[in-house]
Amino acid sequence: MNFFKKIKEKISSQTETVTEKFREGLTKTRDSFVGKMNDLVKNYRKVDEEFFEELEEILISADVGVHTVMELIDELKDEARTRNIREAHDIQPLITEKLAELLEGAEGETKLKVQEDGLTVILFVGVNGVGKTTTIGKMAHKFKQEGKKVLLAAGDTFRAGAIEQLEVWGQRVDVDVIKQQAGSDPAAVMFDALQAAKSRNADILLCDTAGRLQNKVNLMKELEKVKRVITREIPGAPHEVLLVLDATTGQNAMSQAKTFGQATDVSGIILTKLDGTAKGGIVLAIRHELDIPVKFVGLGEGMDDLQEFVPEQYVHGLFADVLDEAEAAEN
Amino acid sequence: MAFEGLAERLQGTLNKIRGKGKVSEADVKEMMREVRFALLEADVNFKVVKEFITSVKERAVGQEVLKSLTPGQQVIKVVNEELTALMGGEQSKIAVANKPPTIVMMAGLQGAGKTTTTAKLANHLRKKHNRKPLMVAADIYRPAAIKQLETLGKQLDIPVFSMGDQVSPVEITKNALAKAKEEHHDYVLIDTAGRLHVDEDLMKELDDIKALADPDEILLVVDAMTGQDAVNVAESFNERLGITGIVLTKLDGDTRGGAALSVKAVTGTPIKFAGMGEKVDALEPFYPDRMASRILGMGDVLTLIEKAQTNVDEAKAKELERKMRTNELTFDDFLEQLEQVKSMGPLDELLGMLPGAGKMKGMKNIQVDDKQLVHVEAIVKSMTKAEKQDPAIINSSRRRRIAKGSGTSVQEVNRLIKQFSEMKKMMKQMTGMQKGKGKKKGGFKLPFM
DSSP: HHHHHHHHHHTTTTOHHHHEEEEEHHHHHHHHHHHHHHHHHHHOOOOOOHHHHHHHHHHTTOOOHHHHHHHHHHHHHHHHHHHHBBBBHHHHHHHHHHHHHHHHOTTTTOOOOOOSSSOEEEEESTTTTHHHHHHHHHHHHHHHTTTTTTTEEHHHSSSTTTHHHHHHHHHHTTOEEEOOOTTSSSSHHHHHHHHHHTTTSEEEEEEEEOOOOOOHHHHHHHHHHHHHHHHHHHOOOEEEEEEETTTTTTTTTHHHHHHHHHOOOOOEEEEEESSSOOOTTTTHHHHHHHHOOEEEEEEEESOOOOEOOOOOHHHHHHHHHHHHHHHHOOO | OOOOOOHHHHHHHHHHHOOOSSSHHHHHHHHHHHHHHHHHTTTHHHHHHHHHHHHHHHIIIIIIIEEEEEHHHHHHHHHHHHHHHHHTOOOOOOOOOOOOOOEEEEEEEESHHOOOHHHHHHHHEEEEEEOEEEEEEEESSTTTTHHHHHHHHHTOOEEEEOOSSSSSSHHHHHHHHHHHHHHHHHHEEEEEEOOTTTTTHHHHHHHHHHHHHHOOOEEEEEETTTTHHHHHHHHHHHHHHHHOEEEEETTTTSSTTTTTHHHHHHHHHEEEEEEESSSOEEEEOOOHHHHHHHHTTTTOOHHHHHHHHHSHHHHHHHHHHHHHHHHHHHHOOOOOHHHHHHHHHOOHHHTTTTTTTSTTTTTTOOOHHHHHHHHHHHHHHHHHHSHHHOOGGHHHHHHHHHHHHHOHHHHHHHHHHHHHHHHHHHHHHHHHHHHHHTTTSSSSOOOOO
């Protein structure tokens, strides 16, 4: 149980509340996912072809994606053979380990690149309805609590009510929103916002953009332009381009990550709506194939429910029951 | 793209069995494996896939495939047929109450597109069915959701009933129904807040609205990009509310849309509409057979043809056909054609509907830029009348002038003129072929094809 100990140690350095948030937010996800996993171990005492087939289905049901699942299963089969694992019970920690491995990257890469001094610009991109504006509201709240001076740019000039939605968030967390009329050029809004951020000495500028499906070439070009304008005004900016992904999304999330990545050089992912039954397993595949790390997860509707992503926490959230069991066994 | 259509997937297996005298059961099994992968990659729920494969396999092994000379095509045919059947066969219409108003309630997860769909549906009812709808803003939770519906209502000039976000949705519904009666609206569309299917309090609220309004239609709005979880969502909403239909949104994206099959399979209710874009008129009836092809990655020729038919003037098309036959095509006609193609929608969307477009070399990652059409248009418009009528007179000095006038380069002008003359040649051949067959193909002909 070396691996579980490692996880425990890593998360014990974090506050109880964070661990609790993950645990709580992932309850629904865990119930279905780990429940299935436990059943699997119970039903198949031997690690055989059928066992792997069932495991394959569990992973696919979490939207991990056929391709990644197949690779994972092959690796597990190899490992099971070399380590001579025959009992289903013994392979469970191996599965957890492999999943966490897929998510883990270089140390500290899930942290946002916030400038030591001066303005940090963060651009939010994604398809329609994933929760960009809500996420910006929550993140503004987070930075505000850290004592930062935050400004919001209402770059979604297209969708009806989008500017008003951001304004409501601005009032809620008490930060200013830079906006123009609906229908105006989003790049122009960004230009205004950057000037305002500079003159008001803001620390953080969070830029909203209209949701767009990644196969709309013209809209993706518009997004490229928005980014170009930001870079022209402040070299090195945007310091983060965050792709907001809905955890309920299936395999199309890969296409989203690819295309938005090409157009705007996405530096991280925010996985929203994880408090439902969806598992968001596609981030494993995205991490694996495109090497884009998840930086934040949305675990609920509250203002505080946007949490920094910690792979160990995520895996812990998914496997809390298993971990407790393992601990109990050791004591 | 990581996705391959079923046809491409089956290619490997088919290559292996080509030349073999007959197809063995093992071969069928392997083909079914590919079918399974294709469906899973399209986000069809794995349980649904399992059942589906079992039924297809029975038909396949039961000699239909084994005996046929082209087993690959036979497999695809069987799969396609079964998929269409599962999808619900025929198109399904929106409910009409015996006694107006017909009450429609929208429900779904956050971000599925309920508010946009409500506005699209209201527009559809007025435009296509000559109805007088009232939209009800009952999403009091999401900031500015009411404002969003009001803005859309203003755009469409369709009334929106709202009482702000301090009144309960049940209360809003009650008042809205009274108002609808008073003002003789024949459809009432209730836009509810997005909610998680596991959120007990909010699901209870939907119960209450339903109990009060007694809706004739409860539409579950589902994002076409939804993954495996689509079954859980649809099951919960259905058990709780007893949904009567589904609207699939964001189908204009590049998702395969396997969620369609999943929700259909678990709820047994028909998919009634498909959201095909951000504009308010981008709501289309749902065609099960076309969706089946899409999930399998086989293109959507029917939609393409239909788009062409609604956007192309028949008389003009006939005139064009005559010109093509007699080889009188000019740049003026070309320009007209360009306008018509543009009116059919974004080019990449049109291309995506062509079967095999994903397979063609160089087409795989093609990014069609509608702006290129603007260049072409500028070039043609920079030509004189005489030049448009008789492109042969365009010499190098004229080319330079055209390039300058259109803000393009001589190379671009050259390319266009070359393409145009090749097109003319091709058309001559095509029309010649048709004449040779002695068949008069009536009706419509696609421009440039």
